[in-house]
Amino acid sequence: MRIKAISLSWFRGAADPVSFEPGCKSIVVYGVNGSGKSSFVDALEYALKDGRIGHLAHEYSGKRQERAVPNTHMPAGRKPELSITFAEDSELKIEIQRDGTCSRSGGEAAALGTWDYRRTVLRQDEVAAFIHDTKGGKYSALLPLLGLQSLEVAAENLRQLAKSAGEVTRLGETKAHLKQVNEKRTAAFGTDTDDQILAKIGELHAKYCADKAATTDPLSRCKELKTALDTRIAESTADQRRHVALQEASAPGLKGQVTAVREANARLAGAVEPLITEKLEVLQSTGAFVDRLADEKEVMCPACGRAISVDAFQAHVEAERERLHEIIVPFDTRKAAIATLCDTVKSLKSNLGKADVQAWRDELAKGPLADNFAYLDATNAEDLRASCGEERLKAIEDRLSPLIQAAQSASKDAPPEAKQLSTDKQTVEAGDAVIGGKQQAIAAEHAEVLVSFIESLEQGIRDEIRLRSHTVIDEISADIQAMWAILHPGDAIENVRLYLPKGADKAIDVGLKFHGVKQDSPRLTLSEGYRNSLGLCIFLAMAKREADKDRPVFLDDVVVSLDRNHRGMIAGLLEREFSGRQVVILTHDREWYTELRQQLDAKNWVCKALLPYETPDVGIRWSHRTTTFDDARAQLKDRPDSAGNDARKIMDVELALIAERLQIRLPYLRADKNDRRTAHEFLERLIADGRRCFQKRVGKGYDSHQEVLDSFEDADRLLVSWANRAAHGFDMVRPEAVKLIDVCEKALECFKCSSCGKPVWFANAEGPEFIQCECGEIRWRYGKAQDD
Amino acid sequence: MSDGDWITQRIAAAKADRPLVTQAVLARIEELLRGRLSEGEVSRGDLTTIAKDLLAKMASVPPEAEVNR
Numbered sequence: 001m002r003i004k005a006i007s008l009s010w011f012r013g014a015a016d017p018v019s020f021e022p023g024c025k026s027i028v029v030y031g032v033n034g035s036g037k038s039s040f041v042d043a044l045e046y047a048l049k050d051g052r053i054g055h056l057a058h059e060y061s062g063k064r065q066e067r068a069v070p071n072t073h074m075p076a077g078r079k080p081e082l083s084i085t086f087a088e089d090s091e092l093k094i095e096i097q098r099d100g101t102c103s104r105s106g107g108e109a110a111a112l113g114t115w116d117y118r119r120t121v122l123r124q125d126e127v128a129a130f131i132h133d134t135k136g137g138k139y140s141a142l143l144p145l146l147g148l149q150s151l152e153v154a155a156e157n158l159r160q161l162a163k164s165a166g167e168v169t170r171l172g173e174t175k176a177h178l179k180q181v182n183e184k185r186t187a188a189f190g191t192d193t194d195d196q197i198l199a200k201i202g203e204l205h206a207k208y209c210a211d212k213a214a215t216t217d218p219l220s221r222c223k224e225l226k227t228a229l230d231t232r233i234a235e236s237t238a239d240q241r242r243h244v245a246l247q248e249a250s251a252p253g254l255k256g257q258v259t260a261v262r263e264a265n266a267r268l269a270g271a272v273e274p275l276i277t278e279k280l281e282v283l284q285s286t287g288a289f290v291d292r293l294a295d296e297k298e299v300m301c302p303a304c305g306r307a308i309s310v311d312a313f314q315a316h317v318e319a320e321r322e323r324l325h326e327i328i329v330p331f332d333t334r335k336a337a338i339a340t341l342c343d344t345v346k347s348l349k350s351n352l353g354k355a356d357v358q359a360w361r362d363e364l365a366k367g368p369l370a371d372n373f374a375y376l377d378a379t380n381a382e383d384l385r386a387s388c389g390e391e392r393l394k395a396i397e398d399r400l401s402p403l404i405q406a407a408q409s410a411s412k413d414a415p416p417e418a419k420q421l422s423t424d425k426q427t428v429e430a431g432d433a434v435i436g437g438k439q440q441a442i443a444a445e446h447a448e449v450l451v452s453f454i455e456s457l458e459q460g461i462r463d464e465i466r467l468r469s470h471t472v473i474d475e476i477s478a479d480i481q482a483m484w485a486i487l488h489p490g491d492a493i494e495n496v497r498l499y500l501p502k503g504a505d506k507a508i509d510v511g512l513k514f515h516g517v518k519q520d521s522p523r524l525t526l527s528e529g530y531r532n533s534l535g536l537c538i539f540l541a542m543a544k545r546e547a548d549k550d551r552p553v554f555l556d557d558v559v560v561s562l563d564r565n566h567r568g569m570i571a572g573l574l575e576r577e578f579s580g581r582q583v584v585i586l587t588h589d590r591e592w593y594t595e596l597r598q599q600l601d602a603k604n605w606v607c608k609a610l611l612p613y614e615t616p617d618v619g620i621r622w623s624h625r626t627t628t629f630d631d632a633r634a635q636l637k638d639r640p641d642s643a644g645n646d647a648r649k650i651m652d653v654e655l656a657l658i659a660e661r662l663q664i665r666l667p668y669l670r671a672d673k674n675d676r677r678t679a680h681e682f683l684e685r686l687i688a689d690g691r692r693c694f695q696k697r698v699g700k701g702y703d704s705h706q707e708v709l710d711s712f713e714d715a716d717r718l719l720v721s722w723a724n725r726a727a728h729g730f731d732m733v734r735p736e737a738v739k740l741i742d743v744c745e746k747a748l749e750c751f752k753c754s755s756c757g758k759p760v761w762f763a764n765a766e767g768p769e770f771i772q773c774e775c776g777e778i779r780w781r782y783g784k785a786q787d788d
Numbered sequence: 789m790s791d792g793d794w795i796t797q798r799i800a801a802a803k804a805d806r807p808l809v810t811q812a813v814l815a816r817i818e819e820l821l822r823g824r825l826s827e828g829e830v831s832r833g834d835l836t837t838i839a840k841d842l843l844a845k846m847a848s849v850p851p852e853a854e855v856n857r
Contacts, residue, residue, distance in 0.1 A: 150826040150827070151826070153825070153826055153827070153828060153829065154821055154825045154826040156829070157825040157826075157829065157830050157835070158825065160830070160832070160835050161825075161830075161835050161838060161839060161842075164832070164835040164836050164838070164839040165839040165842065165843060167836070167839075168836055168839050168840055168843065169843060445808065446808060446843060446846040447843060447846075449806050449808040449809060449846070450808075450809070450813070450839075450842055450843060450846050452806070453802050453803065453806050453809045453813075454802075454817075456801075456802040456806075457798060457799060457802040457817065459802075460798035460799075460801055460802050461798060463798075464794055464798060
């Protein structure tokens, strides 16, 4: 879908409607800095990125860039508008309200949504952006080209699914609980196997529940056993009941449990304290951060302080989330340890609160354990779940341990039957926990296996992405290398390629060989100019892979840091690799524009120049000329000297290129003087050669083109006398500058046929020594002067 | 390799050495990978539902298989 025209009204630099009309052809647009070239690129970006322009994303432009998009001098009652007309006259229109909201109309609005900005527009500040981007950023930029978005989406969804599976089963908490159960098992059953434990429960069931022999389910057996034992204890003598209660009270491994909570607290504090410090900073910065996020391309990460792109922010947040997720494990362990301690304190309180032990308690309460009992009575075990700090743990240890020791001491001389009842009860409780835990262990194992299966599958998909990426990346690398070879023939920088760094998913980088030495990044060795050149090759290689070959490519001032030689290769590169595409080149480089006008095939290319910007009310304006003399004219009013000087500089460049076209031979000068000849030198030679070489059709033959020679002589005379004066800072009055510009322009016009409008070098004529315009009205004979 | 083949092969590779992963889980995950999971971001709530469903399918392994394991 080629672009026929982009029209702007009060959008960025535009005032009243101004149209950029490549007419579906490729185009070179020249304009001095600030003439408004980029306003057209801004319009395309605005349309592609749903009302956002990257370089305007900053804190001063407003949330919807409403302070940056409209022309600063837009009259009341007007609003910024843009329209893009495509081939076959389909059109997208966008109207922007004062608050920055916009409305779209036209059938092409949806189709444009499939265009990828990064493969459509390359701006000056973005040339090296790909090279400077992170490995992840490069991967994101290339992902649409790899055609692997669905795989990437699937891998990410699997990653989240694995997490969800862990969360729904409370895997962390369950595992911590099972650890406690295991400790209980060791205490009660030693190294007994599951079968031995079941056998023991079976024996006890036969002993205490003989009437329920039909029950075979181990958990049901435990339940029945608990009831039977409680009944048996309740029916025993007061002395036996006292001993059972004391024995139960003396059993808990309180000390170990307090230590477990203490250790969990320490682990948690070690992990959480630095995290909390960081997260507090995050919270403090979040307000300002979120505001900036909407406007900035790059923001400072509040957690680590690094500058980070908005794209990379997502990944960064994810990494932070991972860290928080890891913290959950010690939390779960601590929770389980506290739960066990809580149960123990409850059990102790319950056992020592029984009426059966009241007499024993009353006796002890008269002595030094009075405070301990008071503490136990006042303790609400459930409070431990909310707060279980060191102070609390120390109190539990100091106050409750003596009570347990006293119970242990008192239960030593328990009658054998009471001892047995107590032991059996503890065995049943441990067995119940072990058997119940078995079910939980199976569920946890299932969850763990499922999580690891999903994680493995995610890795498998990432391997698949990697495998497929290699193929596409190799193809893009081949294009980059071919383009690099055109721009840098003979340079000792070779094998420029994209590669997938080892051990990193979602990452791509650029490698090369610098004078034969392998480099993992262009940033290690390449100069800024080379990096930009490489950035251009990468962009073009990516754009080349665009499936829709009718989509245009915009290059906005991308050759700023390239030297003349390398810049000169770009036309060849574009004609070779992009001859079938619509290419839009915008440049403020007059010399390059002049070169391109000469180099590019006029059948496919249009060249247009913008007038220098005057005021926002006047807005962007096109020059009626393809030459750049309007730059000089713009200075006539205030600085006629500069206008004259500009005219001379334009002639220096234009004539150098024309001389090359016409194969004018000039004496060789030393060093760079050879490349810096003046218009006078060329005109002198053109006048001398032109008498015999520049011919005009007269009847059926050709004769010397005298009018042209007169124009050259006029221009040369004025350039020598006036332009030199202007260049050296002497006064030049406005009429003199006007005349100089007109004469220079007229001289250049002489190379163009007044009948067909094509230049004299447009086509080869009948003999190899002649070139001519399209209709043959004017022609030039190569080397005539030297041969004669 | 067709688009379908690679999914089947990657699932089979992930399943290796994980006998607890049932055929029902494999069938469901393959169905999801060919559809929903590849089409766009799935919400947290939906992922929870899918996870529960898969866990239920894991737990549907016959007890004999568990004993033999």
